Amino acid sequence: MAFDFRNMSFSRQILPVIAIIGLVAAVIFIFFGLPDRELTEPDREPPRAPDAMAESSRVAGAGIVEPSSELVQIGSALSGLVTGLFVQPGDRVTEGQVLFTVDDRAARASLQEARAAIAEAQASIAEANTARATASRQLALYRNIDDPAAVSRAEVIRAEGEAASANERLRLARARLEAAQARANSAQTEIGRLTVRAPIAGEILAVNIRKGEYVSTMGGGNAQPFIEMGQTQPLYVRIDIDEEQAARVAMGADAIVSPRGAAERRVKASFVRAEPLVVPKRSLTNSAQERVDVRVLQVLYELPESNGLFRVGQQVDAYIPAGSGAQGDAE
Numbered sequence: 001m002a003f004d005f006r007n008m009s010f011s012r013q014i015l016p017v018i019a020i021i022g023l024v025a026a027v028i029f030i031f032f033g034l035p036d037r038e039l040t041e042p043d044r045e046p047p048r049a050p051d052a053m054a055e056s057s058r059v060a061g062a063g064i065v066e067p068s069s070e071l072v073q074i075g076s077a078l079s080g081l082v083t084g085l086f087v088q089p090g091d092r093v094t095e096g097q098v099l100f101t102v103d104d105r106a107a108r109a110s111l112q113e114a115r116a117a118i119a120e121a122q123a124s125i126a127e128a129n130t131a132r133a134t135a136s137r138q139l140a141l142y143r144n145i146d147d148p149a150a151v152s153r154a155e156v157i158r159a160e161g162e163a164a165s166a167n168e169r170l171r172l173a174r175a176r177l178e179a180a181q182a183r184a185n186s187a188q189t190e191i192g193r194l195t196v197r198a199p200i201a202g203e204i205l206a207v208n209i210r211k212g213e214y215v216s217t218m219g220g221g222n223a224q225p226f227i228e229m230g231q232t233q234p235l236y237v238r239i240d241i242d243e244e245q246a247a248r249v250a251m252g253a254d255a256i257v258s259p260r261g262a263a264e265r266r267v268k269a270s271f272v273r274a275e276p277l278v279v280p281k282r283s284l285t286n287s288a289q290e291r292v293d294v295r296v297l298q299v300l301y302e303l304p305e306s307n308g309l310f311r312v313g314q315q316v317d318a319y320i321p322a323g324s325g326a327q328g329d330a331e
Contacts, residue, residue, distance in 0.1 A: 114181075
């Protein structure tokens with residue numbers, strides 16, 4: 001018996017078959033599309049309170065490692081080409097040590113011009129002194145003659161004019177000398193400003209310029225400092241405490257600090273000070289529960305020597321004992 005497609009009903013025969021095929025496809029998709037729910041170890045160990053504080057009241061905070069001098073950002077007082085770079089990251093420098101130099105040829109040319117003007121002014125002073133001395137002697141000679149008829153009044157007036165002119169030339173030459181000396185001092189100062197020196201003793205942390213590059217004093221808000229340095233012996237850590245928990249911190253107590261992602265490596269940091277100003281939160285931990293619309297109290301602690309465990313700019317987790325009047329724990 002031949003199968004006649006014309007006698008088939010779409011709603012009673014074809015549609016149920018399509019529905020069955022779709023259901024089977026959905027079951028297969030769901031079965032093979034289920035997420036892998038196998039438990040795995042976390043990429044990094046989450047922070048946890050040390051055993052000594054596990055049963056006691058405490059305050060948790062995140063922080064950034066910084067130099068004990070804070071970060072010193074070095075710029076240039078004048079624009080120009082870098083002609084010499086004498087440090088690299090990791091170098092330790094003393095206060096006043098040369099870090100880099102900027103092209104000073106124009107300033108040195110100005111200095112040479114000023115020195116030439118000084119020599120010219122000194123020669124003019126010597127000439128004016130000689131002329132004044134001659135005119136003064138001539139005028140004194142005329143005035144000491146007893147016979148008025150021996151020297152005419154015109155000769156006396158001429159001698160007085162020559163003496164006054166010599167005095168004026170001397171005054172003008174001295175003024176030119178002072179101006180030339182001022183230009184020389186200005187050129188010397190500019191040459192000194194083109195040599196950038198370390199303001200403190202410390203370690204060079206970053207060098208963002210190269211020899212031959214042009215440095216400008218007109219840096220924008222996102223411009224990098226030319227050199228960053230600081231005193232890294234010892235290191236400090238700046239801990240942010242949410243303003244809601246700030247009153248619970250036991251000021252003066254040591255903190256337990258661990259690097260981000262290495263909660264098992266802990267050190268005891270010594271209290272240094274708490275900043276008097278509560279500031280908006282800037283150091284973020286990227287936690288989903290983290291609030292960013294809060295202000296924080298910044299507390300500084302001194303880190304012990306740890307053989308490279310901590311570096312400037314590194315994020316850390318810290319636990320601080322709560323004050324005697326605090327109730328409960330803060331995680």
